[in-house]
Amino acid sequence: MSVRVLKPGLLTTVQDGGRPGHAALGIGRAGAMDVPAWRLANALVGNTQGEAALEITLLGPTLRFERAAVIALAGAAIAAELDGRPLPGWTRCRVPAGAVLRLGGFARGCRAWLAIRGGFALPPVLGSRSTDLHAGLGPFGGRPLQAGDELPVAEAEPLPDDAVQVAHWQLDPRPWSDDGVPLALLPGSHHDALDTASHRALFDPAGFIVSKDANRTASRLDGARLRLHAPLELVSEAVLPGTVQLPPSGQPIALLAEAPVTGGYPRIGQVAAVDLPRLAQRRPGDAVCFRPCSPDEAGQRLAARQRRLARLLAAIAQRLHGNA
Amino acid sequence: MTPPGIRCETIAEDALLLRFGERIDAAVSAKVLAAAARLRQALPQLECVPAYASLLLRFDPAAWHGHEQVQAAVHATLEATDAADIASRLVEIPVCYGGDFGPDLDALAAHAGLDAAATIALHVAGDYRVAMLGFAPGFPYLLGLDERLAMPRRADPRQRVPTGSVAIGGNQTGIYPAELPGGWHLMGRTPLRLFDANAASPALLQAGDRVRFRAIDADTFHRLARNAPA
Numbered sequence: 001m002s003v004r005v006l007k008p009g010l011l012t013t014v015q016d017g018g019r020p021g022h023a024a025l026g027i028g029r030a031g032a033m034d035v036p037a038w039r040l041a042n043a044l045v046g047n048t049q050g051e052a053a054l055e056i057t058l059l060g061p062t063l064r065f066e067r068a069a070v071i072a073l074a075g076a077a078i079a080a081e082l083d084g085r086p087l088p089g090w091t092r093c094r095v096p097a098g099a100v101l102r103l104g105g106f107a108r109g110c111r112a113w114l115a116i117r118g119g120f121a122l123p124p125v126l127g128s129r130s131t132d133l134h135a136g137l138g139p140f141g142g143r144p145l146q147a148g149d150e151l152p153v154a155e156a157e158p159l160p161d162d163a164v165q166v167a168h169w170q171l172d173p174r175p176w177s178d179d180g181v182p183l184a185l186l187p188g189s190h191h192d193a194l195d196t197a198s199h200r201a202l203f204d205p206a207g208f209i210v211s212k213d214a215n216r217t218a219s220r221l222d223g224a225r226l227r228l229h230a231p232l233e234l235v236s237e238a239v240l241p242g243t244v245q246l247p248p249s250g251q252p253i254a255l256l257a258e259a260p261v262t263g264g265y266p267r268i269g270q271v272a273a274v275d276l277p278r279l280a281q282r283r284p285g286d287a288v289c290f291r292p293c294s295p296d297e298a299g300q301r302l303a304a305r306q307r308r309l310a311r312l313l314a315a316i317a318q319r320l321h322g323n324a
Numbered sequence: 325m326t327p328p329g330i331r332c333e334t335i336a337e338d339a340l341l342l343r344f345g346e347r348i349d350a351a352v353s354a355k356v357l358a359a360a361a362r363l364r365q366a367l368p369q370l371e372c373v374p375a376y377a378s379l380l381l382r383f384d385p386a387a388w389h390g391h392e393q394v395q396a397a398v399h400a401t402l403e404a405t406d407a408a409d410i411a412s413r414l415v416e417i418p419v420c421y422g423g424d425f426g427p428d429l430d431a432l433a434a435h436a437g438l439d440a441a442a443t444i445a446l447h448v449a450g451d452y453r454v455a456m457l458g459f460a461p462g463f464p465y466l467l468g469l470d471e472r473l474a475m476p477r478r479a480d481p482r483q484r485v486p487t488g489s490v491a492i493g494g495n496q497t498g499i500y501p502a503e504l505p506g507g508w509h510l511m512g513r514t515p516l517r518l519f520d521a522n523a524a525s526p527a528l529l530q531a532g533d534r535v536r537f538r539a540i541d542a543d544t545f546h547r548l549a550r551n552a553p554a
Contacts, residue, residue, distance in 0.1 A: 020371065021371055024371075024372060024373050024374065024531060025462060025526060025527040025530070026457035026459065026461045026501075027526070125522070126526065136502070137461065137521050188335070189341070233347075235346070235348050235375070235377055236375055236458055236465070237375040237377070237378040238380030240335070240380075243335075261457075261458050262375055270335055273337045295334045299385060299390065303385070303386070306386065
């Protein structure tokens, strides 16, 4: 059982929850850029073990399913056609053997996840099937998918409504979508080193624009050039997804899922974890603005979202097993 | 809340950063690594990421009652145990210096005001310690470079530095575990494999390891490279 890549799309990678725990060896976590969307896509096809899915960026791939499969799309709304007929997102769909799925572009947002029942059965590297493009780790030697790639799919138990083409129910994507609101920013170690004008500019509602220089590692933000009172002499220290660094150019850089493990620029803030999926959906040209946020508020919002996600995952599992 | 000499910052919902100093310094690094060793033993549920002068602690926010509880546990651990010396391995790194293996050796020698042989001798005589890994999987930043070998980074970074290159950037020295872009001066190359994701222990060197370099000739380099696990 496998899926053949006919066209790879702009940047399609295999991703799961990433490989935590190896940062001391210089190995980042990588993993899906929008973890709730990846988990929900998996849940919709009955996967519960953090299975690997495809992360699709800006322009989707064309895939041929060698055998019948059950798939789901989540994340930003993406144009999708299965053998020429539109395929809805945020629900579970049956794909017949030999079918061709053409994924197109996004009206808003820039990333979606395609999960498949059983998950993509590629060999894990350091416990994860996540592709780390920068480090060259993961499936296919850490590179994006190419035409001709074959994606093996793990066998999985059938579920009661497997014969149904498209489930008669659908998740509401709105709570999990980017609403364009300001991103919560925790203060960074060197936040107080910003000069007064830069401090104001960082939280200006006019904000920043995601530059063309955006990828899985980081989004560079165009806008006001930020400056420090005086230059800081810093030595490299650990950084995280969400860390906002200020290089000498004055253009802030927000690190994303594939953040390196160390960096040496001043850290002026940390995007609240609960808002990282929003940032991951902003494409070059999209606006980004920040609002100040305390660690307590960020922690509470994160915990609340985790509870909401857990409830939804449980409800989906119940429905798939016919107990709804 | 925090032992003297250490500043503790809340840097993310799931992370604290302990700061032990501000610069690259062997004594500060030793404190960082000793704290990391004690915390790994006492609180294995924390992920410890040492850097030159700081230590990142990452935790599962669902398993703790806020940063305060983590900070209290960290404090208790660092207070309760003596700052004993960390156990460290000694790893010998064979290096073929100069020529195609180290195209910047002559520039480094000229900068130091030495000839190539004396420059190599100075590098080989050093007693190094891995302060941290970063930049790329398995890339070690070493302390212990003789000041005379320090040299500002290249104005024009190379797009491709060969795997195994032993290099100097400012007062830092390191080894490229893979072919990567880089602005450091290349002194030589080791045939040893510094990183293998599929090995039981993926990185040859870990923070705290002591390192010594040994000069080898090109024949030995090629022989060792052939024998290195693919």
